Amino acid sequence: MTLAWDKKMACAAEHADLLIERMGNNPLQILIATQKAFNHVSDDAICRVASALGLPLSRILGDVEFYSFLSREPLGTYSVLMSDSITDWMLGSRELFLRLCGNLGVSPRVMRHDGLATVGKTSCTGMCDQGPALLVNGTAVANLSDDRIDAISRLMEKRIPLAAWPDEYFHVESNIRRRDWLFQDWRGPILEGEALLQEMTDAGLRGRGGAGYPTAKKWASCRDAPGGERHVVCNADEGEPGTFKDRVLLQHCAGRLFEGMALCARIIKAKKGFLYVRGEYRYLEAHLEALLAARRDADFEIELHWGAGAYICGEESALLESIEGKRGIPRVRPPFPVTFGVHGMPTVVDNVETFCAAAAIAAGGGREFRSLGTAESCGTKLLSVSGDCARPGIYEYSFGVSVDRILEDCGAGNVLAVQVGGAAGNCLDASEFGRKICFEDLPTSGSVMVFDRSRDMREAALNFSRFFAHESCGFCTPCRVGTEILAQAMEGISAGRGSGEDIAEIGNLGSILRASHCGLGQSANRAVLDMLRKFPEHFERGVN
Amino acid sequence: MKTISLDGAMVPLAEGQTVMECALAANIPIPHLCYLPGFAPHGSCRLCTVKIDGRFASACTQPAMEGQHVEIDTEELRQVRLSLLRMLFVEGNHYCPACEKSGSCRLQKAAYDEGMLDLHYRPWYPNRQMDASHPDVLIDRDRCIFCELCVKASRDVDGKNIFGISGRGIDTRLVVNSKSGLLADTDISAQDRAVEVCPVGAILVKGRGFEVPIGKRLYD
Amino acid sequence: MIRLATCSLAGCFGCHMSFLDMDEKFLALVERVEFDRSPFTDIKSVGKCDIGLVEGGLCNEENLAALKEFRENCSILVAVGACAINGGIPAMRNRFSMDECLAEAYLDGIGIENPQIPADPELPVLLKKVCPVHEAVRIDYFLPGCPPPAGAFEVLLEALLKGEKPVLPEKLIHYD
Numbered sequence: 047m048t049l050a051w052d053k054k055m056a057c058a059a060e061h062a063d064l065l066i067e068r069m070g071n072n073p074l075q076i077l078i079a080t081q082k083a084f085n086h087v088s089d090d091a092i093c094r095v096a097s098a099l100g101l102p103l104s105r106i107l108g109d110v111e112f113y114s115f116l117s118r119e120p121l122g123t124y125s126v127l128m129s130d131s132i133t134d135w136m137l138g139s140r141e142l143f144l145r146l147c148g149n150l151g152v153s154p155r156v157m158r159h160d161g162l163a164t165v166g167k168t169s170c171t172g173m174c175d176q177g178p179a180l181l182v183n184g185t186a187v188a189n190l191s192d193d194r195i196d197a198i199s200r201l202m203e204k205r206i207p208l209a210a211w212p213d214e215y216f217h218v219e220s221n222i223r224r225r226d227w228l229f230q231d232w233r234g235p236i237l238e239g240e241a242l243l244q245e246m247t248d249a250g251l252r253g254r255g256g257a258g259y260p261t262a263k264k265w266a267s268c269r270d271a272p273g274g275e276r277h278v279v280c281n282a283d284e285g286e287p288g289t290f291k292d293r294v295l296l297q298h299c300a301g302r303l304f305e306g307m308a309l310c311a312r313i314i315k316a317k318k319g320f321l322y323v324r325g326e327y328r329y330l331e332a333h334l335e336a337l338l339a340a341r342r343d344a345d346f347e348i349e350l351h352w353g354a355g356a357y358i359c360g361e362e363s364a365l366l367e368s369i370e371g372k373r374g375i376p377r378v379r380p381p382f383p384v385t386f387g388v389h390g391m392p393t394v395v396d397n398v399e400t401f402c403a404a405a406a407i408a409a410g411g412g413r414e415f416r417s418l419g420t421a422e423s424c425g426t427k428l429l430s431v432s433g434d435c436a437r438p439g440i441y442e443y444s445f446g447v448s449v450d451r452i453l454e455d456c457g458a459g460n461v462l463a464v465q466v467g468g469a470a471g472n473c474l475d476a477s478e479f480g481r482k483i484c485f486e487d488l489p490t491s492g493s494v495m496v497f498d499r500s501r502d503m504r505e506a507a508l509n510f511s512r513f514f515a516h517e518s519c520g521f522c523t524p525c526r527v528g529t530e531i532l533a534q535a536m537e538g539i540s541a542g543r544g545s546g547e548d549i550a551e552i553g554n555l556g557s558i559l560r561a562s563h564c565g566l567g568q569s570a571n572r573a574v575l576d577m578l579r580k581f582p583e584h585f586e587r588g589v590n
Numbered sequence: 591m592k593t594i595s596l597d598g599a600m601v602p603l604a605e606g607q608t609v610m611e612c613a614l615a616a617n618i619p620i621p622h623l624c625y626l627p628g629f630a631p632h633g634s635c636r637l638c639t640v641k642i643d644g645r646f647a648s649a650c651t652q653p654a655m656e657g658q659h660v661e662i663d664t665e666e667l668r669q670v671r672l673s674l675l676r677m678l679f680v681e682g683n684h685y686c687p688a689c690e691k692s693g694s695c696r697l698q699k700a701a702y703d704e705g706m707l708d709l710h711y712r713p714w715y716p717n718r719q720m721d722a723s724h725p726d727v728l729i730d731r732d733r734c735i736f737c738e739l740c741v742k743a744s745r746d747v748d749g750k751n752i753f754g755i756s757g758r759g760i761d762t763r764l765v766v767n768s769k770s771g772l773l774a775d776t777d778i779s780a781q782d783r784a785v786e787v788c789p790v791g792a793i794l795v796k797g798r799g800f801e802v803p804i805g806k807r808l809y810d
Numbered sequence: 811m812i813r814l815a816t817c818s819l820a821g822c823f824g825c826h827m828s829f830l831d832m833d834e835k836f837l838a839l840v841e842r843v844e845f846d847r848s849p850f851t852d853i854k855s856v857g858k859c860d861i862g863l864v865e866g867g868l869c870n871e872e873n874l875a876a877l878k879e880f881r882e883n884c885s886i887l888v889a890v891g892a893c894a895i896n897g898g899i900p901a902m903r904n905r906f907s908m909d910e911c912l913a914e915a916y917l918d919g920i921g922i923e924n925p926q927i928p929a930d931p932e933l934p935v936l937l938k939k940v941c942p943v944h945e946a947v948r949i950d951y952f953l954p955g956c957p958p959p960a961g962a963f964e965v966l967l968e969a970l971l972k973g974e975k976p977v978l979p980e981k982l983i984h985y986d
Contacts, residue, residue: 093769102767104754111756356758373758378633378651520736520762522634527677530760531711557666558673561639561646679896686985687892687956688899693986702983708889708952709896712945715904804986 071099073371074109077116078325078354082184086120105372112373112519114168114355115184115325122163124202129179131170131287132465132509133432133495139178142195143167149199163202169357169513170287171326174432174495175221175439183208184328187215216329220294221439224455227411227418227426228299228402228442234410239313242408249412250424254399255281255362256467256491258423261400268384269314271392278311278319278346279388279395281365285324285357286468287513288493291428292398294440296323296330299402300337304348306401309408310394311346319348320369320388325355357517361564362395364519375521376564397491399428419445423484431456433465433496445484449474449494452483458496463503463581468493469510470569473503473576503581504540504588507574511536514570525567528559532571539588546589552578592656597663609649609660610638620662621671621700623678623789624737625650629746632738637674637700641667668704675701680713681760683732684790690800691791693807697735698790702809714760721766723774726796727785734764734792744784752776752784764792812971813859815846815884819873820900820940821866823849824957825891829863831960842971859884861970863953867897867942872934874946881947886970889949892956892985894942901940908936951976956986 069076076095080087087110096106110116128134128143143165147154150163157164173179176188185208187198194215201211222229237245246262253259268276280303284292295303307319323330331350338348351369353359359368363377366387387393396404403425407415415425423445429452432438436457443452449464464474466483467490474481481487497506515533520526532555535548555571562568578585593600594612601616608631613620623635631650638649641661649660661667678684678697686692718731736755744752752773756765768775778784780795788794804810818826826849830836847856856862862884868874881887892898903911917925943949951970953962962982969976 102751102754103769104756104765104767107765108754108756111761112758114758373755378631380653515759518759520757520759523636523674523677523735526736526759526762527681530681530714531677534712554673558670558677561636561648561670561674563633563636563648683902683905684896685892685899685902688902689986698985701985702980705978705980705983707895707954707978707983708944708949709942710944713896713901713942715897715901715939717905 232409306405696789819866820869828957
């Protein structure tokens with residue numbers, strides 16, 4: 047260690063005190079800031095945060111060891127995390143990762159001896175339409191190629207600060223390929239209160255996060271729930287591999303999102319709202335902060351709350367725990383958030399797309415919304431399309447659109463399989479491309495990943511099973527242990543040393559995983575089972 | 591009177607009861623580990639998984655409701671319980687012959703009850719830290735099943751708040767609320783409820799060596 | 811005659827001792843079975859057998875070879891005792907590196923004279939980790955216990971000799 051480094055460490059703890067002063071009482075947000083300032087959260091900083099907030103040490107340590115963007119060990123001046131989604135793999139991320147490690151002379155996850163860099167991997171960063179991607183000190187760099195990796199390596203070796211890197215590296219495309227109802231500029235007289243709830247009910251608005259609960263019913267339940275201070279929470283923690291529509295909505299429609307949250311707040315009488323954004327989208331911070339600062343609403347304040355690398359926090363009750371600054375462990379339900387949400391108070395938690403749709407309905411979009419879609423699924427849905435296709439990006443369709451149609455529009459040919467709903471979703475083979483995106487057939491938060499006939503579906507199965515093992519919160523036995531057993535079995539099969547028993551085991555794990563505490567474990571082998579059933583020949587290659 | 595069907599038996603249910611509480615009151619056994627009457631239900635071990643109207647649920651956390659049809663002792667659920675127990679055994683290091691708790695261990699007893707003869711899965715042999723720093727109390731993390739009973743007992747009964755859970759996924763671990771992370775730097779005592787509630791041999795009182803002869807232990 | 815083989819891999823022969831604890835019933839057993847490889851016969855390699863009982867886990871190459879030989883030759887293979895089933899006490903070395911284990915045993919331990927790590931080519935190569943037998947071969951039945959009680963051997967063999975699936979009563983299932 048250099049002398050300068052030691053000095054920096056010494057002031058880290060003091061700096062933690064400053065951060066506490068500046069950032070209020072949320073341990074997670076303080077820890078994220080500490081990590082950013084000092085490339086780790088030292089044991090001393092953990093103690094100081096705990097004592098300043100009057101919390102047990104284990105609460106703070108628990109956060110540091112739970113969220114994957116926080117680290118007790120110092121990371122390099124440049125902390126690089128390569129996005130490890132299956133779509134990144136398909137675009138060559140694993141080769142680029144090795145190239146970067148080679149360029150810098152580092153082993154994965156081990157800081158270089160001079161403290162220059164630490165290079166690791168992270169779950170899908172939501173840049174699937176412009177991958178491979180990485181995060182450097184929390185900021186996204188997309189469209190990676192050999193050249194770009196080499197250039198980045200040189201910048202790091204010269205210790206050029208990120209601010210002086212070429213702007214184009216940090217450019218993120220929106221790639222909106224198809225606009226429909228949601229992207230229209232609805233400007234009618236704004237409906238409020240009961241009239242809005244009625245309009246949302248008439249329009250048939252259901253939650254866009256995937257579960258599809260009627261939104262007006264949720265808002266009304268929260269309004270009618272006993273309890274004091276209420277909260278509105280927007281879930282922008284889209285961690286499902288292959289999903290990136292919330293990123294685009296935050297970029298283009300944040301104003302409408304805030305309107306939707308405010309409309310909800312006025313109905314449920316909330317004074318405070320939280321926008322929980324996944325840490326991977328940190329590059330949006332300035333944009334969102336500016337829009338929030340420009341809001342003129344003295345009665346309803348919206349606070350930005352950042353995630354720190356935990357897929358499970360997309361589960362609404364884990365997200366609430368995270369907002370309270372705890373480890374993201376899903377709560378026992380019931381009670382549901384509408385009665386027992388942030389700090390035990392009635393809370394509405396909805397997806398970005400849902401709030402945007404509610405605001406559009408309030409501004410006169412209701413009638414048209416009702417006319418679109420299917421009987422059970424009104425309106426439109428944003429789909430995030432990635433993988434083997436000519437035009438990856440965001441597509442807005444009326445519910446009921448067939449997979450065939452999507453494939454045609456995005457320029458996918460010679461398609462072997464389509465994964466709908468991300469790692470937790472379903473894998474379709476060509477015989478099922480007539481199926482429709484809607485709550486009646488294929489409910490989804492919008493991830494559509496295309497695999498052409500050159501692909502080995504073992505890769506996808508391996509990627510997804512590793513993903514779940516990495517993202518399991520560890521609370522319940524079946525998910526904590528079962529996802530790891532699943533991943534080990536897939537590793538064996540992928541390495542060509544699997545057995546028939548491994549394949550049987552993956553099937554057996556299904557009923558055990560269904561006993562999990564939350565949806566993560568319950569759906570952890572759904573896609574892998576689909577792939578095994580539909581593409582057995584791919585898996586037999588890896589079995590002795 | 592409101593009733594609930596437990597494996598076909600109609601059992602009365604009181605307002606606010608969970609399925610587990612109904613079953614216990616009616617003397618219908620549902621295997622469980624992390625649940626202990628007197629503490630808030632946790633729902634982490636999932637051993638009390640039952641099928642309620644066709645859906646898996648943990649009996650200890652699920653509110654009992656009029657007319658529910660609960661399956662407990664079915665072949666499917668026996669298989670699930672057996673697998674869960676095997677999972678708990680392979681993820682830790684459970685060497686019963688060398689464990690002071692053997693014979694009085696709820697994990698071991700549950701495995702006997704389910705007729706577990708083998709591990710089925712590959713054992714992981716994790717490398718977990720032991721804490722023998724305290725003169726009277728020992729933590730052997732190899733045996734911890736993350737039921738959090740010690741966390742709750744220490745916080746809510748002993749009023750000391752000595753334990754917590756940290757980490758994620760398979761790196762989940764029991765931690766101690768002291769700057770050193772060691773038990774020696776806490777005010778734990780061998781008489782604490784937190785020590786007594788440990789269902790396995792993860793938290794043990796020191797200075798006792800296999801005091802109760804085989805055959806006379808709690809579950810012998 | 812039913813042919814029966816037994817062996818102890820990384821075990822302590824305690825399971826074999828418990829097997830003999832059948833006492834007079836053992837005499838009735840030898841009327842019905844012929845022992846192949848076993849410490850009882852001192853036969854060193856296993857021939858075609860109906861039943862194989864394997865005590866102990868795998869800690870070296872020789873264990874692995876013996877286990878595979880048993881699997882190839884025995885129609886029914888039974889893992890006997892805690893070590894065969896989960897590695898048992900020998901597996902407690904898994905938390906240490908091989909170097910640490912050897913140093914403790916042969917170099918730095920208390921009371922060691924002429925410290926040196928044995929390197930005779932006759933000695934089997936140690937496996938990096940001790941592991942249970944089901945990791946290497948398919949196992950048909952498991953008899954838990956440290957050791958399994960004599961009664962468990964009786965139940966097991968009684969059923970197998972009748973061609974039935976053994977079912978251990980709960981009082982014969984224990985892990986210590």
